Amino acid sequence: MGRWQPNARGRLAEAALELYGERGYEQTTVAEIAKRAGLTERTFFRHYADKREVLFSGAVDLEGLFARAVAEAPESAAPLDAVACGFGPVSEMFADRRDFARRRQAVIMAHDNLRERELIKLAALSGAIAEALRIRRVGEPAASLAAEAGVAVFKVGFERWIAESERRGMAEILRESLAELRSVAASG
Amino acid sequence: MGRWQPNARGRLAEAALELYGERGYEQTTVAEIAKRAGLTERTFFRHYADKREVLFSGAVDLEGLFARAVAEAPESAAPLDAVACGFGPVSEMFADRRDFARRRQAVIMAHDNLRERELIKLAALSGAIAEALRIRRVGEPAASLAAEAGVAVFKVGFERWIAESERRGMAEILRESLAELRSVAASG
DNA sequence: AGGGTCGATGACAGTAACTGACATCGATGT
DNA sequence: ACATCGATGTCAGTTACTGTCATCGACCCT
Numbered sequence: 001m002g003r004w005q006p007n008a009r010g011r012l013a014e015a016a017l018e019l020y021g022e023r024g025y026e027q028t029t030v031a032e033i034a035k036r037a038g039l040t041e042r043t044f045f046r047h048y049a050d051k052r053e054v055l056f057s058g059a060v061d062l063e064g065l066f067a068r069a070v071a072e073a074p075e076s077a078a079p080l081d082a083v084a085c086g087f088g089p090v091s092e093m094f095a096d097r098r099d100f101a102r103r104r105q106a107v108i109m110a111h112d113n114l115r116e117r118e119l120i121k122l123a124a125l126s127g128a129i130a131e132a133l134r135i136r137r138v139g140e141p142a143a144s145l146a147a148e149a150g151v152a153v154f155k156v157g158f159e160r161w162i163a164e165s166e167r168r169g170m171a172e173i174l175r176e177s178l179a180e181l182r183s184v185a186a187s188g
Numbered sequence: 189m190g191r192w193q194p195n196a197r198g199r200l201a202e203a204a205l206e207l208y209g210e211r212g213y214e215q216t217t218v219a220e221i222a223k224r225a226g227l228t229e230r231t232f233f234r235h236y237a238d239k240r241e242v243l244f245s246g247a248v249d250l251e252g253l254f255a256r257a258v259a260e261a262p263e264s265a266a267p268l269d270a271v272a273c274g275f276g277p278v279s280e281m282f283a284d285r286r287d288f289a290r291r292r293q294a295v296i297m298a299h300d301n302l303r304e305r306e307l308i309k310l311a312a313l314s315g316a317i318a319e320a321l322r323i324r325r326v327g328e329p330a331a332s333l334a335a336e337a338g339v340a341v342f343k344v345g346f347e348r349w350i351a352e353s354e355r356r357g358m359a360e361i362l363r364e365s366l367a368e369l370r371s372v373a374a375s376g
Numbered sequence: 377a378g379g380g381t382c383g384a385t386g387a388c389a390g391t392a393a394c395t396g397a398c399a400t401c402g403a404t405g406t
Numbered sequence: 407a408c409a410t411c412g413a414t415g416t417c418a419g420t421t422a423c424t425g426t427c428a429t430c431g432a433c434c435c436t
Contacts, residue, residue, distance in 0.1 A: 008414090030393070031392085182375055185373035217421065
């Protein structure tokens with residue numbers, strides 16, 4: 001038995017999500033989050049760089065999963081098809097966490113400071129995908145554009161998946177959104 | 189003659205850009221910015237909501253100009269073509285400010301806090317464009333996807349325009365980038 | 377001319393995010 | 407038994423940001 005309760009990081013993240021949901025992001029102090037997790041404010045900042053980051057510890061996993069899938073796409077796949085290869089694994093990652101994702105998304109969308117952090121995480125995701133494409137010998141600006149387009153599809157699809165009442169799979173919605181993007185981008 | 193020097197807002201913005209460039213964003217205090225502008229810290233916060241916003245006062249103009257151009261595009265224009273109608277006016281807006289834009293962009297890219305603010309401004313731009321498309325009876329998710337794609341083209345093209353040594357016009361670069369996006373999105 | 381209102385600014389105190397330095401103390405290894 | 411280590415606590419300090427009240431030239435009204 002350790003000297004401290006286990007999983008301090010997770011307790012902090014859960015406490016933060018609860019409090020941001022109950023009182024709102026601005027009305028919650030870091031000291032309150034730490035107290036609910038049974039820790040001190042100083043310890044919060046040892047686990048998370050700032051008050052926003054506590055909601056985004058999953059971002060590196062998402063980025064790694066997505067980028068690896070793009071890197072391992074069939075050699076013959078066109079850039080945007082390679083990006084679409086990331087949709088499958090990512091959909092699985094979220095499959096059994098829809099309620100959590102919905103709760104978290106509602107909190108994030110409620111405050112611009114959190115939206116900003118979400119956007120820079122998506123930008124980092126886009127950068128990692130673009131890098132994976134460049135390794136596949138996709139040139140610029142095609143790599144960046146395919147990555148940005150793919151992330152746009154993911155963003156739009158993710159929000160639809162969260163908003164929908166029917167329990168359609170995320171993968172299906174992402175396929176639809178991708179088709180819609182292709183249709184929109186097709187020259188008239 | 190007024191009781192105070194004119195254009196306090198502009199003086200604050202110029203002082204901030206200078207100081208962020210000289211010492212970096214984090215090493216600059218709001219009190220220093222205000223002092224260089226001949227004002228006090230409290231007055232800074234009357235003109236700008238926070239330390240980041242001082243670099244983004246032009247964002248509303250950009251958004252208005254872009255969205256209006258999309259709204260006024262020929263009725264026959266397809267969604268992405270309507271978005272592309274915004275590229276012309278926006279290119280003109282930046283035409284004679286390349287050095288300023290480059291200086292500002294270098295400062296923004298140097299610190300994540302400023303990148304985050306830039307990203308949420310671009311997200312607002314995308315939202316405004318999507319709204320203009322919806323008024324043109326473009327459905328969802330086509331409107332959001334066309335807007336996101338258009339902003340991705342603008343983002344990529346803008347960075348190229350700033351990075352290039354040759355003095356090509358931004359409009360030309362944006363046309364190229366749009367063609368590249370279309371090529372990337374075309375089904376294999 | 378005199379008086380009243382207005383609007384941009386200054387002065388000052390207060391909250392909360394974040395940081396650095398040092399102390400604590402159970403676990404772990406030798 | 408003893409030294410070391412690592413996660414945490416404690417405390418003081420800086421700075422972003424806010425609320426409140428005072429100041430004082432410009433402007434208006436009579």
